[in-house]
Amino acid sequence: MLQQTTVITVGPYYRSFLGRWPNVAALAAAELDEVLHAWQGLGYYARARNLHKCARVVADEYGGKFPDTEEGLRTLPGIGAYTAAAVAAIAFDRPTVPVDGNIERVMARLHAVTEPLPGAKTRLAELARGYGVPARPGDFAQALMDLGATICTPRNPTCALCPLSKHCDARGTGAPDEFPKRLPKGKKPTRKGIVYWVEDSIGRIYVRRRAERGLLGGMMEFPSTEWEERSPSLAVAKRDAPVGQAWHRVPGIVEHTFTHFHLELSVIRGRGEGHPDDSGVWIAVEEFKDLALPTLMKKVAGHVLSALN
DNA sequence: GACACGTGGAG
DNA sequence: TCTCCAAGTGT
Numbered sequence: 001m002l003q004q005t006t007v008i009t010v011g012p013y014y015r016s017f018l019g020r021w022p023n024v025a026a027l028a029a030a031e032l033d034e035v036l037h038a039w040q041g042l043g044y045y046a047r048a049r050n051l052h053k054c055a056r057v058v059a060d061e062y063g064g065k066f067p068d069t070e071e072g073l074r075t076l077p078g079i080g081a082y083t084a085a086a087v088a089a090i091a092f093d094r095p096t097v098p099v100d101g102n103i104e105r106v107m108a109r110l111h112a113v114t115e116p117l118p119g120a121k122t123r124l125a126e127l128a129r130g131y132g133v134p135a136r137p138g139d140f141a142q143a144l145m146d147l148g149a150t151i152c153t154p155r156n157p158t159c160a161l162c163p164l165s166k167h168c169d170a171r172g173t174g175a176p177d178e179f180p181k182r183l184p185k186g187k188k189p190t191r192k193g194i195v196y197w198v199e200d201s202i203g204r205i206y207v208r209r210r211a212e213r214g215l216l217g218g219m220m221e222f223p224s225t226e227w228e229e230r231s232p233s234l235a236v237a238k239r240d241a242p243v244g245q246a247w248h249r250v251p252g253i254v255e256h257t258f259t260h261f262h263l264e265l266s267v268i269r270g271r272g273e274g275h276p277d278d279s280g281v282w283i284a285v286e287e288f289k290d291l292a293l294p295t296l297m298k299k300v301a302g303h304v305l306s307a308l309n
Numbered sequence: 310g311a312c313a314c315g316t317g318g319a320g
Numbered sequence: 321t322c323t324c325c326a327a328g329t330g331t
Binding site for chain 1: 323324325326327328329330
Binding site: 004005006008009041042043044045046047118119155156214215216217256257258259260294295296 | 310311312313314315316317318319320
């Protein structure tokens, strides 16, 4: 959960997961659907699929016990270089140094590394591991991460409180907050599309499941045209609708920004029936809470519902 | 190595 | 309002 996500955001999800699935066996026994639903709003949904798959691998192939080496952990779904090292060090006291974004920043400042990220990753990891084998690997890692999270912060670092300030090369430059250097980011493209909000004779809405892989994988959605640089015309959208007829455009636009592109969606409302899609279901608005609806789709629903009032 | 992959809080 | 970025991983 903490991969690319703040502790504050994760907290409630973590407690909810632990309450509902207190151990690996319980999570392994859960349906992927339940897990995705519980994950909704947390983002990076591949993590939810990996977590679930990981629980099943540990339950089925490791007798419910996690491998206790970095190498063994590394083979599990969703566990990469950082998490394998972090679990090995913190849970199993293995002599290794996980390197997360916090530690990269601390090292970049301590040594005033001018090479920009992401190219500098290898160098920063070498620096973090260059202090010798830590006597208490878990504490060493968490000390550095917490230093980064609370004092050596991305903006406005509190150098006056930093136990390492006298050794910090970036502080000597007078602008420690300018480390680590980063390559300039490219501008995000904008994509556009048209969403189909289709209602049946008793007021239920048509939703379907997205493909397992890729963007919002496995989450539920309202059908839409492709999202491309140019939105299709309304005529084309109506012609290609997977379900529905008697369309009316809902005024306004739904906007959402993903990691790598902006999205602008128009919505058309229509009436329909039937099951054009294996993964499609008709569902009352009141039941949306039972679906794994990503934030984008909640915005769409909110947009349509507010337009009706 | 580069890119895809969400979301919300902070400044 | 807008940019930045967070206990990264998989392809």
